[in-house]
Amino acid sequence: MYQALYRKWRPKTFDEVVGQKHITETLKNQIITGRLSHAYLFIGTRGTGKTTCAKILAKALNCQHPENGNPCCKCPSCLGIEDGSILDVVEIDAASNNGVDNVRQLREEAVFSPVSVKKRVYIIDEVHMLSTAAFNALLKILEEPPEHLTFILATTELNKVPATILSRCQRHSFKRLDSEVITAHLEHVASCEGLNLEHDAAELIAGLAEGGMRDALSLLDQCSGAADITVDSVYSAMGLAGNRRTAKLLDYTVKRNTEAALELFDELWTDGKDPATLLGELNTLLRDCMMLSVAPRAGANLLSGRFDKEILAVFCKKLTKAELLCRINTVSDYLIKIRSARSPRLCVEMCIVALCDPSLTEGLDELRARVSRLEYDMSNAPMARYTGDDEDYAPVEDIPYDEPPARPSVEYDDDELDASQFAEYQPEDDLLDKGVSPVDLNPDAAPEAKDAPVDNVLLWAEIIDKAESSLPIGLIPILSDPTQARCEVSYDTMHLYVVPGFFYGMINNQDVLMRLRDAANDVTGRSLKIQLSELVAGDSKPTRTVDELKKFKEVRFI
Ligand SMILES: [Zn+2]
Structure with a gap:
């Protein structure tokens, strides 16, 4: 008969328990020294080994030949x-035997000495499920326990256990297991079972198990049908292939392609996807992106494991932290609304519309997200500025002005979204292939790095070049001479400084100014205003810093 892996690999001694050494060592010591408590409380999330340890403790308490604190088995x-x-x-199981009658019956039995072993042991799982009356009945035995009696209580919810019970128990907290610990154990089990488990697949299963070894082994069991257990076979066995479509949906909303996003949702809906589950997955995806964004080196432990790291890294690069936070809040709001919504479908559709256009639900978070987006875009297209230092007119190797980042909208022709598709249409995603760590991809990190002063001489030269054919010939040498004319382009204005005199008069002509402005618009791809001022000899103006420009921009655009 086939035995489930988690049963087959259930530890039988303290030494076999994985990842809870702080507890197993203490319990072994108590067995060795005989300093035992009459009541233990094991606390921890599901699948971390509470009942397993309770059973081992029950054996160790009664074992005729304990070996170094372990039961001999x-x-x-x-x-x-x-x-x-x-x-x-x-x-x-207190979940199904939670009444006072059950506990009274237990009390009646408990007074009798054990028949075949030294200690009568009661293991009460999910003890927080007991009714108040049952807790009170239990308390009576815990207050004056007979010598032959030991209680081992286990709970996932410590806060629901009355303080009077807590104070009479020796408490042990079971940790969620690290992904690495689970991964290593899965690989050990797989090799013993003759399963061909890829390391990445083991990591994925460990991530999905959320710190519980029992869940991890059950998942491995589910995947063991495949000849080779790969990441893909885990995804398909878990029914997680759909998560890639969730990533695709998020991608559409990032690109503000509402139509495509709604069409994709319609597809998911037709395929029977539960709307609330979809919103939950969206939030998990956004949360994972946030984790990767704020703690890129913390490793797989912080991630849900439901999404490819490559996909997460791409979103990290596309969305600032403020934008991620704003989206998480939006989806969370709709997750609350969907519980009481008459039409869950409508709820998801409105959520998609809100995600595609955050300005529709403009609150502080959305504003913050928009400001951070402007900052990010701006830092990718740095403002040129004149430093007032003539030495800066030496040829500059770096071209100070870059085209604003292209945001191509690309049609997906494949149903399944994968990282390679991102790589295709996002040229900057090449960074991924070069092994750049996620922190380097973080848009929030960009502004500081870009704050260095940028000379705009080349930009000005380009503008003059562009306007040359349409300007009076005599003006070109003047405009090209930094002692005669200088130019600064701020967010939406081109500031032109010319030494007062004859040429100032020539330039201060609507026709000439319009031509210069048109040339500047052509070169920068923006719609600029032009402002002419007198250039005073030795004048250190204009020296607006990028910081000032940013403030200026924020005031205008919020
Ligand atoms: Zn024994």
Whole structure:
């Protein structure tokens, strides 16, 4: 008969328990020294080994030949407890036996000495589920326990256990297991079971198990049908292939392609995807992006493991932290709304519309997100400025003005979104292939790096070049002479400084100014205003810093 992996690999001694050494060592010591408590409380999330350790402790307490604190697993007591034939060790699930009658019955039995072992042990799982009356009845035995009695209580929710019970128990907190610990154990189990488990797949399963070894082994069991257990086979066994479509949906909203996003949702809806689940997945995806964004080196432990890291890295680069936060808030709001919504479908559709155009639901978060987007875009297209230092007129190797980042809208022709598709249409995604760590891809990190002064001499030269054919010939040498004329382009204005005199008069002519402005618009791709001022000898103006420009921009655009 096939035995589930998590049962087959259930630890039988303290030494076999993975990742809870702080507890198993303490318990072993107590067995060795005989300093035992009559009541233990094991706290921890599901699948972290609470009931397993309770059972091992029950065996160790009764073992005839304990070995260094571990049960021997060979004596009649150990074997009897293991197969459940010794009735002095009782496992109770408080979730289904939560009434006061159950506990009263337990109290009546408890007074009798054990029949075949030294200690009568009650293991009460999910003890927080007991009713108040049942807790009170339990408290009576815990207050004056007979010598032969040991209680091992286990709970996932410590806050629901009354303080009067807590104070009478020795508490042990079970940790969620690290992904690495689970991964290593999965690989060990797989090799013993003759399963061909890829390392990446083991990591993925570990991530999905969220710190629980039992869940991890159950997942491995589910995937064990495949000849080779790969990331893809895990995705398909878990029914997570759809998560890539969730990533695609998010991508459409990032590109503000509302139509495509709604069409994709319609497809998902037709395929039977639950709307609330979809919103939950969107939030998990956004959360993972945020984790990768704020703690890129923290590793897989912080991630849900439901999405490819490559996809997350791409979104990290596309969305600033403020934008991520804003989207998480939006989706969370709709997750609350969907519970009471008459039409969950409408709810998701409105959520998609809001994600595509955050300005529709403009609050502080959305404004912050927009400002951060402007800053990011601006830092990618740095403002040129004149430093007032003539030495800066030496040829500059870096071209000070870049085209604003292209935001191509590309049609997906494949149903499944994958990282290689991102790489195709996002030229800057090449960074991924060059092994750039996610922190380097973080748009929020960009502005500081771009704050260095940028000379705009080349930009001005380009503008003159462009306007040359349409300007009076005599003006070109003047405009090209930095002692006669200088130019600064701020966010939406081209500031022109010319030494007062004859040429100033020539330039201060609507026709000439319009031509210069048109040339500047052509070169920068923006719609600029032009402003002419007198250039005073030795004048250090204009020296607006990029910071000032940013402030200026924020005031105008919020
Ligand atoms: Zn034994």
